[in-house]
Amino acid sequence: MHADGLAANLAANAEALRKRARCKPDFSVYSKAYEMARELERQSRPFEALTVYRAILIAFAPEGTAYFERPAILLERFGELDEAIQVCDRAIEQIESHTFHAAAEPFKKRKARLLAKKKRRESLSGEKKERCQVGDTRAIPADNGPNGNCR
Numbered sequence: 105m106h107a108d109g110l111a112a113n114l115a116a117n118a119e120a121l122r123k124r125a126r127c128k129p130d131f132s133v134y135s136k137a138y139e140m141a142r143e144l145e146r147q148s149r150p151f152e153a154l155t156v157y158r159a160i161l162i163a164f165a166p167e168g169t170a171y172f173e174r175p176a177i178l179l180e181r182f183g184e185l186d187e188a189i190q191v192c193d194r195a196i197e198q199i200e201s202h203t204f205h206a207a208a209e210p211f212k213k214r215k216a217r218l219l220a221k222k223k224r225r226e227s228l229s230g231e232k233k234e235r236c237q238v239g240d241t242r243a244i245p246a247d248n249g250p251n252g253n254c255r
Contacts, residue, residue: 130164131167133164134160134163134164134166134171137156137159137160138156138157138160138166138170138171138174140156141153141154141156141157141160141174142174144156145174145178150178150181150182151182153174153178154175154178154179154182157171157174157175157178158175161175161191161194165198165203167198167203167204168204168206169195169206169210169211172191172192172194172195172211175188175191176188176191176192176195176211176214179191180218180221185218185221185222185225186222188214188218189215189218189219189222192211192212192214192215192218193215195208195211196208196211196212196215199211
């Protein structure tokens with residue numbers, strides 16, 4: 105099955121995969137899906153790759169850091185910081201419960217960086233709202249409407 109078909113199949117059948125995973129986690133299924141997602145990334149199709157990574161995390165408890173690293177990276181790139189933080193939390197939880205052998209520290213560092221980035225983003229968003237409320241026209245140009253007005 106080529107990458108498009110497998111991505112759609114994984115996304116559409118996440119519930120069936122989840123039920124199957126509860127019975128017997130199947131490394132061969134999620135490792136093949138992971139490789140397909142990596143190929144989608146190499147083809148500059150990151151949104152499709154993320155769909156596959158999400159399906160893996162929904163359906164399985166994958167054993168290995170790469171299954172968490174790639175989706176966390178893409179989620180951060182797409183600005184989905186809350187979900188990226190959740191992926192880090194899950195990786196930390198699985199590592200610390202000895203589901204697989206790895207160091208949790210890289211995920212803890214990534215989570216701390218994501219939390220700081222989220223806080224900065226929220227702070228900047230709050231500053232923009234304050235400037236717009238008091239009629240300050242010095243708002244950041246990229247955040248202004250077509251006439252230079254706050255949105």
